[in-house]
Amino acid sequence: MEPLVGVIMGSQSDWPTLQHACQVLDELCVPYERRVVSAHRTPDEMFHYAEQAVERGLKAIIAGAGGAAHLPGMVASKTMLPVIGVPIQTSALGGLDSLLSIVQMPGGVPVATVAIGKAGATNAGLLAAQILATNDHELLARLEARRSAIRETVLSKLDPADGE
Numbered sequence: 001m002e003p004l005v006g007v008i009m010g011s012q013s014d015w016p017t018l019q020h021a022c023q024v025l026d027e028l029c030v031p032y033e034r035r036v037v038s039a040h041r042t043p044d045e046m047f048h049y050a051e052q053a054v055e056r057g058l059k060a061i062i063a064g065a066g067g068a069a070h071l072p073g074m075v076a077s078k079t080m081l082p083v084i085g086v087p088i089q090t091s092a093l094g095g096l097d098s099l100l101s102i103v104q105m106p107g108g109v110p111v112a113t114v115a116i117g118k119a120g121a122t123n124a125g126l127l128a129a130q131i132l133a134t135n136d137h138e139l140l141a142r143l144e145a146r147r148s149a150i151r152e153t154v155l156s157k158l159d160p161a162d163g164e
C-alpha cells in the first residue's frame with residue numbers, strides 16, 4: 001500500500017521517540033514511510049522531500065527533531081500538507097529547546113506541535129490518523145475502539161491504591 005503519512009526525523013538518534021508514532025500507525029493499519037532528513041545536514045533533500053510530498057500521495061507529515069529543531073517548520077514552509085511536530089527530549093535542556101523551536105512558528109505557516117518525547121510521538125501518530133479518518137469511516141471506527149479501550153482501562157482502576 002502506498003504511504004499516506006511521512007514520518008521524518010532529523011537523525012537516526014530520534015528513532016527511539018518516533019517509533020512510538022509508527023507503532024500507533026501500525027496498530028491502526030495506516031500505511032506510512034519513515035526517513036531521516038535534516039534541515040541542517042541535508043537541506044536539499046529536505047526541500048525535495050517536502051516539495052514532492054503532495055504529489056507522492058502523502059496526506060500528513062510527522063516531523064521529529066531535537067535541539068535547534070528547524071525540520072518541522074522548514075518542511076511546513078514547503079508543503080501544504082499538515083505537519084505535526086514532535087519535540088525530542090534532549091540531554092542539555094530537557095527538550096524545552098526542541099519544543100520552543102517547533103512551537104513558535106510565525107503566523108501563516110502552522111506546525112501542529114505535540115508534547116515532548118514518547119507521549120508526544122504517540123499523539124502525533126493518533127493526530128495523523130484522525131486527520132485521515134475525516135475521510136475514512138473504517139479508520140474512524142478503529143480510532144473509536146482505541147479510545148474506548150483507554151476509557152475502559154481507566155474505569156477498571158478507579159481506586160488508585162488497588163493492588164497494594
Ligand SMILES: Nc1c(C(=O)O)ncn1[C@@H]1O[C@H](COP(=O)(O)O)[C@@H](O)[C@H]1O
Nearest residue numbers: 010011013038039040065066069070071
Ligand atoms: N534538529 C535537527 C535537525 C533539523 O532540525 O533539521 N537535524 C538534526 N537535528 C537534531 O539533532 C539532534 C542530534 O542529532 P545526532 O544524534 O545525529 O547528533 C537530533 O535530535 C536531531 O533531530
